[in-house]
Amino acid sequence: MSTKLSLIAAAIMLPLTMSVNASAINQTKGDFEDKFRQLGQALPTPNVYRNAAGEPGAQYWQQKVDYKIKATLDEENRRLTAHQSISYKNNSPDTLKYLWLQLDQNIFKSDSIAELTSTVKTKLQSGPDKGKAKISLNTLRRQQFLDDTEMGYQIAKVKDNSGNALKATVVGTLMRIDLKKPLKPGKTAKFSMDFAFNIAEEDAVGARAGYEHFEKDGNDIFLLAQWFPRLAAYTDYEAWTNKAFLGSGEFTLEFGNYDVELTVPADHIVSATGELENASSVLTKTQRSRLEKAETSKRPVFIVTEEEALENEKEGSSKTKTWKFNAEKVRDFAWASSRKFIWDAKGYQQGGDDQPLVMAMSFFPVDGGDLWKKYSTESIVHTMEVYSRFSFDYPYPVAQSVNGPVGGMEYPMITFNGPRTELQDDGTRTYTQAEKRFLIGVVIHEVGHIYFPMIVNSDERQWTWMDEGLNSFLDGIAGREWDPTIPWGVEAQDIVPYMKSERQVPIMTQSDSILNFGRNAYAKPAVALNILREVILGRELFDFAFKEYAQRWKYKRPTPSDFFRTMEEASGVDLDWFWRGWFYSTDHVDISIDRVYKLRLDTKNPDIDYGRLRETELNKPVSQFVERNKAEGRELWVDKNQDVSDFYDDNDRFTVTNKERNSYNKFLKGLKPWERKTFERAVKEDKNYYVLEFSNLGGLVMPILLQLTYTDGTVEDKYIPAEIWRRSPKKVQKLIVTDKNKELKDISVDASWLTADIDVENNYYPRRIIPSRIEAYKSKKRDGKVNRDIMQDIKTELKKDEDKKEKPLTEDKK
Amino acid sequence: MRKLLLWLVCLMLTSAASAHQLKAAVTTVLFNDRTSNIEVMHRFYLHDAEHAVSHLFTKSPGRHNHADLISDKETQDTFADYVENQFKLETLTNKKLTLTSVGHQLDGQFFWVYQEINIPDSVKGLRMSHGALRDLWPAQVNMVNVEGKGKVKTLTFSGEDTWLQTKFETK
Numbered sequence: 005m006s007t008k009l010s011l012i013a014a015a016i017m018l019p020l021t022m023s024v025n026a027s028a029i030n031q032t033k034g035d036f037e038d039k040f041r042q043l044g045q046a047l048p049t050p051n052v053y054r055n056a057a058g059e060p061g062a063q064y065w066q067q068k069v070d071y072k073i074k075a076t077l078d079e080e081n082r083r084l085t086a087h088q089s090i091s092y093k094n095n096s097p098d099t100l101k102y103l104w105l106q107l108d109q110n111i112f113k114s115d116s117i118a119e120l121t122s123t124v125k126t127k128l129q130s131g132p133d134k135g136k137a138k139i140s141l142n143t144l145r146r147q148q149f150l151d152d153t154e155m156g157y158q159i160a161k162v163k164d165n166s167g168n169a170l171k172a173t174v175v176g177t178l179m180r181i182d183l184k185k186p187l188k189p190g191k192t193a194k195f196s197m198d199f200a201f202n203i204a205e206e207d208a209v210g211a212r213a214g215y216e217h218f219e220k221d222g223n224d225i226f227l228l229a230q231w232f233p234r235l236a237a238y239t240d241y242e243a244w245t246n247k248a249f250l251g252s253g254e255f256t257l258e259f260g261n262y263d264v265e266l267t268v269p270a271d272h273i274v275s276a277t278g279e280l281e282n283a284s285s286v287l288t289k290t291q292r293s294r295l296e297k298a299e300t301s302k303r304p305v306f307i308v309t310e311e312e313a314l315e316n317e318k319e320g321s322s323k324t325k326t327w328k329f330n331a332e333k334v335r336d337f338a339w340a341s342s343r344k345f346i347w348d349a350k351g352y353q354q355g356g357d358d359q360p361l362v363m364a365m366s367f368f369p370v371d372g373g374d375l376w377k378k379y380s381t382e383s384i385v386h387t388m389e390v391y392s393r394f395s396f397d398y399p400y401p402v403a404q405s406v407n408g409p410v411g412g413m414e415y416p417m418i419t420f421n422g423p424r425t426e427l428q429d430d431g432t433r434t435y436t437q438a439e440k441r442f443l444i445g446v447v448i449h450e451v452g453h454i455y456f457p458m459i460v461n462s463d464e465r466q467w468t469w470m471d472e473g474l475n476s477f478l479d480g481i482a483g484r485e486w487d488p489t490i491p492w493g494v495e496a497q498d499i500v501p502y503m504k505s506e507r508q509v510p511i512m513t514q515s516d517s518i519l520n521f522g523r524n525a526y527a528k529p530a531v532a533l534n535i536l537r538e539v540i541l542g543r544e545l546f547d548f549a550f551k552e553y554a555q556r557w558k559y560k561r562p563t564p565s566d567f568f569r570t571m572e573e574a575s576g577v578d579l580d581w582f583w584r585g586w587f588y589s590t591d592h593v594d595i596s597i598d599r600v601y602k603l604r605l606d607t608k609n610p611d612i613d614y615g616r617l618r619e620t621e622l623n624k625p626v627s628q629f630v631e632r633n634k635a636e637g638r639e640l641w642v643d644k645n646q647d648v649s650d651f652y653d654d655n656d657r658f659t660v661t662n663k664e665r666n667s668y669n670k671f672l673k674g675l676k677p678w679e680r681k682t683f684e685r686a687v688k689e690d691k692n693y694y695v696l697e698f699s700n701l702g703g704l705v706m707p708i709l710l711q712l713t714y715t716d717g718t719v720e721d722k723y724i725p726a727e728i729w730r731r732s733p734k735k736v737q738k739l740i741v742t743d744k745n746k747e748l749k750d751i752s753v754d755a756s757w758l759t760a761d762i763d764v765e766n767n768y769y770p771r772r773i774i775p776s777r778i779e780a781y782k783s784k785k786r787d788g789k790v791n792r793d794i795m796q797d798i799k800t801e802l803k804k805d806e807d808k809k810e811k812p813l814t815e816d817k818k
Numbered sequence: 819m820r821k822l823l824l825w826l827v828c829l830m831l832t833s834a835a836s837a838h839q840l841k842a843a844v845t846t847v848l849f850n851d852r853t854s855n856i857e858v859m860h861r862f863y864l865h866d867a868e869h870a871v872s873h874l875f876t877k878s879p880g881r882h883n884h885a886d887l888i889s890d891k892e893t894q895d896t897f898a899d900y901v902e903n904q905f906k907l908e909t910l911t912n913k914k915l916t917l918t919s920v921g922h923q924l925d926g927q928f929f930w931v932y933q934e935i936n937i938p939d940s941v942k943g944l945r946m947s948h949g950a951l952r953d954l955w956p957a958q959v960n961m962v963n964v965e966g967k968g969k970v971k972t973l974t975f976s977g978e979d980t981w982l983q984t985k986f987e988t989k
Binding site: 123139140142143210426436437438439441442493495498501502504505506507520522523773776777778779781782 | 841842844846848850852853855857859861864865868872885886887888889920921923926927928930932934953956959961963965969970971972974977978
């Protein structure tokens with residue numbers, strides 16, 4: 005068995021090692037690598053749809069898809085049935101014979117690619133003491149749920165506007181609808197269909213939506229997303245984006261308008277993408293007046309209070325109500341429904357012409373507790389305040405946060421967020437500081453996604469980093485403006501273990517093929533952008549360029565090249581090396597300062613230089629041989645025979661004669677006036693010349709952030725742009741000239757840990773011992789105090805004499 | 819076909835698919851010549867660690883399920899103990915390397931757990947198992963970087979991985 009395995013392994017290893025480098029430009033001499041080669045060739049050719057500036061081109065187009073949906077939630081059977089009619093406007097220059105739709109619910113079908121290719125990773129060895137293979141209860145629960153529940157869409161009556169049946173072909177998570185006649189540019193196709201599916205139990209299958217059942221009161225929270233057959237995007241760069249849904253690569257869709265009618269049990273509260281159109285028939289008068297009050301309230305106002313929600317969840321209802329929502333210019337529609345919801349709201353008066361008032365609203369069961377009451381809606385408002393500064397005014401009437409079984413997920417105007425409080429035995433609900441940070445962080449992150457990618461509509465199925473990376477970068481900014489002690493992700497140091505690890509793929513990798521998803525698509529791009537902003541471009545240039553990108557692509561569809569080009573074009577800084585290093589490669593940052601040489605300018609004047617040479621000679625350590633002879637009391641011949649001496653006893657080899665002086669004068673005379681002036685000034689100033697030798701061990705070229713400490717105690721920061729590596733990417737030398745009295749004591753590279761340099765030890769000259777975390781921890785522990793957990797220790801009870809283990813508080817204080 | 823025993827493990831939480839990172843821990847196994855120790859430094863997201871404790875351990879009555887890693891020393895100790903029991907080290911010849919506990923530390927969004935052992939003679943590689951949090955969340959990925967023995971070696975524990983090993987390059 006094992007021999008077979010190793011044979012296979014050897015066979016597949018071979019092609020891997022051979023298929024390196026298939027670029028059209030090849031460096032075949034020496035080992036030089038052009039880290040600054042322009043990206044031009046790697047990026048798609050600019051055209052009339054996307055220009056070379058990274059802007060939508062003169063003939064940019066995108067399709068428009070409007071939906072009218074009537075859906076009914078069957079609470080008892082956890083099933084959704086619906087009818088939708090779609091209006092598809094072909095703005096492309098192409099004639100379309102068929103349309104592709106995404107059927108994301110089909111991912112749960114047993115014959116989906118995702119299910120068929122899900123793998124187990126376990127070492128199976130036979131023999132009693134080799135350990136057992138594992139299977140989890142969760143895996144079994146999922147299996148059982150999928151066995152018992154028929155998953156995926158049932159689709160019927162696919163018809164065109166005139167009632168003619170259209171041929172629909174399901175291909176896994178996609179469906180092709182063949183049109184009766186080809187859809188010409190500028191024309192609109194209208195068609196409709198019925199569909200239904202059983203809703204997944206989120207906790208059983210793990211998904212981005214689904215229902216959650218509460219055993220205690222028998223009620224559910226329903227989160228409905230990726231719930232209707234949606235038109236796949238038809239684009240200028242990929243035509244139909246009909247790559248199968250495998251789970252990781254989310255989606256990209258078309259903008260359009262939605263009219264959605266949701267029929268749910270009469271006692272449910274519904275939160276959805278869009279504006280509620282029939283408040284008067286689904287909300288009570290009290291609820292409506294509370295909503296109005298919330299518009300100008302300083303703090304969130306309860307539309308449904310905790311008491312009302314608890315009352316509501318006691319009984320069910322066999323009656324139904326229909327909630328009508330309208331949403332304009334959105335790329336998707338999601339919703340949530342439950343009789344468990346507490347609902348609060350607060351108006352965000354952002355001003356401006358687009359959307360002066362946005363209602364920030366939260367929906368959560370009693371489990372949300374004070375955590376949600378205090379922080380969810382406020383976090384929504386804070387997100388809009390910060391993100392709008394980096395992009396554009398929030399353009400929709402509502403921004404919502406809903407608590408349910410999903411940890412964190414985003415859709416236009418609505419987000420799902422997981423953190424909750426814990427019910428204690430005494431009936432109170434508590435949460436930890438970590439949970440609080442987490443709630444604020446996740447709400448910021450998910451509401452931030454309403455900007456990226458719900459408005460700046462990047463293609464998530466291809467490029468996770470374009471929304472997750474940009475959004476993680478921005479949530480770091482918003483988090484720090486909330487409370488800088490909330491650590492949420494953009495510290496360069498945090499990604500060092502990932503950057504030095506072997507298990508990596510470039511950021512520019514299709515979503516479903518990414519290894520180490522969170523670090524690759526969230527943390528690394530977020531840190532990279534933070535470095536770009538704080539270290540390379542500076543805030544002013546970066547923020548200008550980033551805002552330009554957001555505004556150029558608002559309601560449009562950017563690709564990676566549009567981002568790279570815009571950032572470069574708007575900042576006026578060549579960043580091709582940066583994108584190459586951080587986004588196209590798996591290099592890491594490791595810049596080492598290897599050596600420092602101190603040099604002094606020759607004056608050419610023998611009366612000065614010879615004296616210096618003599619001094620140098622005298623400064624050399626005395627020969628140990630001679631020292632030992634002296635110690636043994638050996639008398640020297642010259643001392644014993646002092647009567648015998650000559651010229652050389654009085655004149656050493658550094659004695660200056662007129663021969664040297666003549667040649668010095670000749671040298672001076674031979675200088676042109678400017679040469680002489682320069683030379684004399686340099687001799688007079690007698691500056692210090694230092695040559696610093698750096699090597700780039702990580703491969704990623706970066707600016708060198710130098711910190712020079714002088715013997716007089718002063719410290720100077722010097723920024724050497726990354727371009728220093730352009731002709732010599734592995735090793736460079738840099739000359740630093742300082743005033744005569746400014747002598748270098750030591751030098752460090754990236755002393756503030758801004759660049760994710762993976763090895764700090766080689767960042768110092770002279771070298772310093774950098775203690776490992778354990779060494780640092782042990783030495784810190786010794787000096788006590790700092791590590792005391794006073795918050796905890798203050799609770800310590802004073803113990804009786806016989807218990808000597810715990811020190812009472814009073815003793816500690818001394 | 820061989821018959822194998824299937825061992826049922828109780829995962830208590832599902833992995834809600836979510837649009838934020840987490841469920842990922844990093845461990846550095848450092849051969850530190852200065853201290854002659856193999857130093858093991860585990861880094862967990864605070865929030866993950868806290869949830870783990872509240873699901874894995876029941877405390878004294880009245881404080882049931884209340885795990886607080888930032889201010890509760892007992893929670894910190896509990897989690898550190900748990901991690902230390904979940905991480906195992908062996909030589910390539912299956913000789914157990916019993917790590918001693920050094921301590922634990924809060925640092926920003928991370929909780930660190932430290933262990934160490936004297937570097938054994940003529941060690942040519944390591945076998946290890948890292949089960950922390952993986953019995954709670956199927957999505958948990960524990961990445962281990964082995965450093966101080968030439969090029970960094972990375973082992974990634976995910977899915978049903980139990981023991982993984984790495985061999986050092988002979989110089």
